[in-house]
Amino acid sequence: MYEFFRDLDRRWIFLMMFLCVAVPIIIIGATGKTFPEEPTxxxxxxxxxxxxxxxxxxxxxxxxxxxxxxxxxxxxxxxxxxxxxxxxxxxxxxxxxxxxxxxxxxxxxxxxxxxxxxxxxxxxxxxxxxxxxxxxxxxxxxxxxxxxxxxxxxxxxxxxxxxxxxxxxxxxxxxxxxxxxxxxxxxxxxxxxxxxxxxxxxxxxxxxxxxxxxxxxxxxxxxxxxxxxxxxxxxxxxxxxxxxxKMARKDAGDNPLTDDNGDYLIPGKYTEGIRRMGPQLVAHLLMILLIIVGNVIYFVERRREGRR
Amino acid sequence: MKRTIPLLITAIGGFVLIIAFFSSYTQSWGEVAAIWFDILAAIAFILGGGNLMKIHLKKISDRKAGWAYSGVTLIAFLTTLIIGLGKIGVNPSEQFPDYAWSGSYREVGGPFWWLYEFAFKPLTATMFAMLAFYVASAAFRAFRAKNIEAILLLGTAFIILLGRTYAGVWVTGWLPEWLEGLKLENLTVTIMKVFNTAGNRAIMIGIALGIVSTSLKVLLGVDRSYLGGGEE
Amino acid sequence: MKKETVIWTVVMLVGALVLVLNGALRGAGSAYVKAVPMQFVNVAEPGEVNADWIRYNSDRAFDEKLCTQPFEDIPEDLRESWVRYEQAELGEYLASRAADPNDDNYRFSLSQTLGIWVAALFTLFIFSFLYKDNPFYKIAESSVVGVSAAYWMVIGFWDVIVPNLLGKVAPAMVRAWSIPGLEDPPNYWYLVPLILGLMLLWRLSPKGSWIGRWPLAFVIGTTAGIRLIGFIQADFLSQIRNTVIPLIAIDSATGSFAFWDSLKNLIIVIGVLSALTYFFFSVEHKGVVGKTARLGIWFLMITFGAAFGYTVMGRIALFAIRLEFLFDDWLWLIDPLGRRAAEYASLLWPAMPLLG
CATH class of the missing domain: 3.40.50 (Rossmann fold)
Structure with a gap:
């Protein structure tokens, strides 16, 4: 396991990054579900x-x-x-x-x-x-x-x-x-x-x-x-x-902002940023994971070198 | 002589703009210098295109390794150039229908627009999209929490990465109200507004002083490196 | 043949087959346009110097006698027409066909469909570099250099050189040619940038490189002049002023002491001063100065950490939009913009129950 990560070909990292962005895009594209935003x-x-x-x-x-x-x-x-x-x-x-x-x-x-x-x-x-x-x-x-x-x-x-x-x-x-x-x-x-x-x-x-x-x-x-x-x-x-x-879709019904699930009923061109936060979240988690794994490898390696 | 005149031109061009700032009487001088500058910037695009052609034609004529790709570059360059400069396939403007050349060179649906939409846009955008992969790979290989400085850097990056997505709400959403400030999304704001502002302000002041001193060196003729060597 | 080559060939062939089937059976990657007839009539009175073009069938046309007759019957020198093709969506195309099967205002666009496929292939060519360098990537890379250089040149020519240089030196010519509305009188001061520009282009010639130095000197001088003022005012003096903030902050609403605001202000002041100390190399970083500089480094590290976090955020967004293009415009896997009719919206419908 340790050797696998130590010698990891960077193309595996590329593949992970691809999936972390692609899968949420498809899920959000298919379901329309997004995360709520609290403006700063x-x-x-x-x-x-x-x-x-x-x-x-x-x-x-x-x-x-x-x-x-x-x-x-x-x-x-x-x-x-x-x-x-x-x-x-x-x-x-x-x-x-x-x-x-x-x-x-x-x-x-x-x-x-x-x-x-x-x-x-x-x-x-x-x-x-x-x-x-x-x-x-x-x-x-x-x-x-x-x-x-x-x-x-x-x-x-x-x-x-x-x-x-x-x-x-x-x-x-x-x-x-x-x-x-x-x-x-x-x-x-x-x-x-x-x-x-x-x-x-x-x-x-x-x-x-x-x-x-x-x-x-x-x-x-x-x-x-x-x-x-x-x-x-x-x-x-x-x-x-x-x-x-004003911008809601025509099929939006009584509540133009969100449906029963809390999803926006706004034309997609006005929710591009909100939608993009899905892939963003997963990719950020991947980045953190990569940094942590990279550091674990580094410290294990250093300890091994210390023993020698 | 070939060096003295350029030095004079540099000094006059620069000081006109500086003096124009301090006096409303000389404001129009500054405007004129800035307009000439803007026009030369457009001519620099032509110079850039000319240089590109020169380099790639030479590569082809020398049959250097990969000269066929230079051919691709030249074909792409000339096609775009001819279509764009010739306003090929562009309709006249609605205000002046009887002037064949009055239409916009980037008319939606026209050949130049096609080159933008289906070649320029995907090519340049994808080039930059690649950076997402390299930053991931670099994060895995290079970011090591070796000392306190590196830990501060990584810790901040983690907080920002989590705090600027909904992950922040998941991780620290449970904190009670009196610890509101420690919620990741709020911590992110504090880091940016306080620590990042302080750090970047110091850098900004440093860079400003650097630019002022290099500008003065150029205007006063102390730094002449931009004139290059060669013929005197 | 190497095992790797065989595997890749199979993968590529299967992929290409799926793409072709997706395109052929579902129409994925096709584009539609709306044909808008553009018809204009010159309604200027006889003897009037300037033409007065109006849109045939527009509100103004109702008042014009000329426009009461069929467009084709208007004398040729008094009318102009062409067809403008606006981008349309599959949804609009299907709706117009459903309403009137003979309506050909909305049409399938071969050139734009081809364009979407070219764009998708260029995107994939560039991404292929992630696996390893290859001729497809090189072709895309070479194209991007050529197209961008020419693109900038064309923009520089039509948006700046024609209106701002030729239009000033020879306005009559530009008026008769490409900008009929240009009103400026000739201004021969613009001969100076014209001559400087020609001298700049002299740099392309192998001889007389000194000629190109004059305009270069002007550009360098003006840049230095512009920046000197801009940086002193906005990045030096203003930053000092922005840092002069109350260390005992008062809550404007209640008038009481605001502890957190005071603390934040204090940290900003300490941060700026300590980081500046770190940049100050005229004094050796020892003792108090050394400790302050160390604190400055910590502030800078937090700053760099924030920059890194934001950079990552940006890079991922740039990648996401390319994938959206591939999945939406090209493959029709998703339809976040609601551009296609419901039945075309998603290939993923069998998976919908799983996705919730």
Whole structure:
């Protein structure tokens, strides 16, 4: 037994990891059962920032990520857009990452065009698209949007976009919402937008790798943070609690939020993070188990060497 | 001369942005410098593509080991490039139906979108998905509780891993109310807000000082390594 | 033939057979689209310079005489049309067919079905590296390099170079070509970044490498300038200010002494100072300084532990979404998004009683 684990081929570990993620995905996919979420204060802060703004406020949504981080960030991006749309805010989408516009397109296609058919492009939401230069872009648009964004991503001139008429720079925004996978992202928004212009409010959703690094900015420079997939799941739970009756499936019946078993009757696209917490739980347990077994082997080995 | 002018350009570019920060009169100078910077960043993408072609064409012409894969790279590169730059299969925009080139290059359903959705997206996303396996393997082989520092690291990792899933509720959900703070989910929050904040803040301050000193060295011409060697 | 090769060949063949059967019998991995006719009419009055295109059959079209006649009868130079294909789901396709068997608005999409299979194969090619390096992985790896480099280039060209450089230097040309709505007048200051950009591209040439140094120097200089300010303000001064917190915290609601908040604040202050002491190498880490630095290391270790925990969490999420793609879009094993009709929803129905 000891020798088996000591000489374990790493491919067995890979197989275990595969099963720990695959089996829960299939079980949750087939049964629809998920774990309940209890949102933490930081996630509540994100929710409150968007929720407490009066309807019609201007929200800049910068989607600074690409498909490589979609697993963690797409659920946040979806929920941010849903929450802003449901609350009636004006949404200005942009991206500091080259592939960010695709992420914005996905959100507009799947969320706004499908579930908010009344919203008009140019009046309720606009896709400003991508500009290169990373923090260099923030540095320009913090004082002047039109220098870089003379048109939106469709080629409509700035002056012909009704919701842009009273917008000159990022400083005119009531809130910045950032979905960030790394450089350039939340850190740069904090450095070049919120810190020099402390009147600006900002919340962010970011990857697990970044989240711990952003805590020193909270709460003075960053007013709310969704960290990794767990943050996404908690935020989903909060938005569902507030707007679940609007997003529930048609077959949901009297109680739109949950059925008799306590499972959500919400369209799957709005519970992506909550669903993902199943494989997450099993895989985390595997990680802990692997570390413990690895250490047992190490200590047994050390004791044996000591005896020799 | 070939070195003095670049040094001057560096200093002017940098100090314009610094001065622009302190005075509203010079703010527009900073904007101009930043816009030029942003445009050069886009041109750098072309430089990147050009370099890629150069390297792989050379590999193919030298018949270096694995040159056929360079061929795959080049075919993928050129196909994406031609379809994207040529806006192939893209319809005009709805506002300007009579302008053939007015449509979005990434129109849903178009060939460039197809390349994104079915090649770029699965390829890059799966590359990163592989990290889950390597982190598991590394955890098994490398994390050893050899001393108190390592125990602190592992202990924190365990608490976070459990506390950020429903496992935390299972493990410590039974604790009475007056020990609420020791429940794993709450402990996780405390670790992140207190210990992690303190540690990362110290690191952040250290890095900031490092960046300030390297930036100053570059702007004042003390550090000239970026100019490289070669022709004077 | 080696035993391993035989086993793998058999596994692969059986796997491929199952996949083909799954695709052929259940339609797994197929994609559907909705055809949306896009018809536009130019309703500008005769003599008007600018065209005024409106959507045929839209609200505005009711007021236009031109739009009262069948679309095909409108003079050719006053109409434009094409078909846009939007992504649709099997559920929608089946529902539309059930309502009207002749309705061909919803269609099976061969190109997108092929796409899903290509995406699935690319995913498997990359995962195959976990077993060992192989030509399939190498093909996928080579493709990712080529596609990404070109992808970035295309984005840089259409999103930045055309509107922000060519559109400033030669707006008339860009207006006539790809951005008819562009309003900017020419701004010849943009010749500077244009020339710097061309000099940057000179780096591709084997000769005259000094030419590329000028734009590089500009990029390095501006980066240094931007960062110097950003880091001093947000990561240095603000962090010191964020650490100036009350060690005797008062509960704002009751006005009484808040023990736990005070303790947390105290730990933050001690943590920052001790970890900074550890980074301070100008004094030898001995005596009190040594002990403080040691405490700093402990804080840093907890920080790294937290970072590790969060990193693991992130990595697993990235893997989970790929598996969801394979199980949902490709194999139709699960249907969490409710995209397919109930009878297609799950292959797992025999196992449902076991799964509860």
């Amino acid at each position: 204060q930081l996630v509540r802060a994100v929710f409150d920032e968007i929720e407490n703004l009066p309807s019609g406020s201007k929200v800049l949504l910068s989607y600074d990520y690409d498909p490589a981080s979609e697993g963690e960030l797409a659920p946040m991006a979806t929920m941010f857009a849903y929450h802003c749309a449901a609350k009636g805010h004006k949404m200005y989408f942009m991206a500091l990452w080259p592939v960010g516009p695709q992420m914005v397109d996905d959100t507009i296609e799947n969320i706004i065009k499908k579930d908010f058919k009344d919203l008009k492009y140019g009046e309720d939401y606009v896709n400003l698209g991508y500009k290169s230069g990373y923090e260099g872009v923030i540095k320009v648009i913090i004082t002047d949007f039109t220098e870089l964004y003379s048109t939106d991503t469709r080629g409509t001139p700035w002056s012909a976009i009704p919701m842009c008429h009273d917008v000159n720079s990022v400083q005119d925004m009531d809130l910045i919402v950032n979905v960030s996978a790394g450089y350039a992202g939340t850190k740069e928004w904090v450095q070049y937008a919120v810190t020099p212009y402390p009147k600006l409010r900002m919340v962010a959703g970011c990857t697990g790798v970044q989240a711990p690094l952003l805590y020193p900015y909270i709460p003075q420079q960053l007013h709310g943070l969704l960290g990794a997939i767990k943050g996404a799941a908690e935020y989903e739970a909060l938005v569902i609690e507030a707007y679940g009756d």
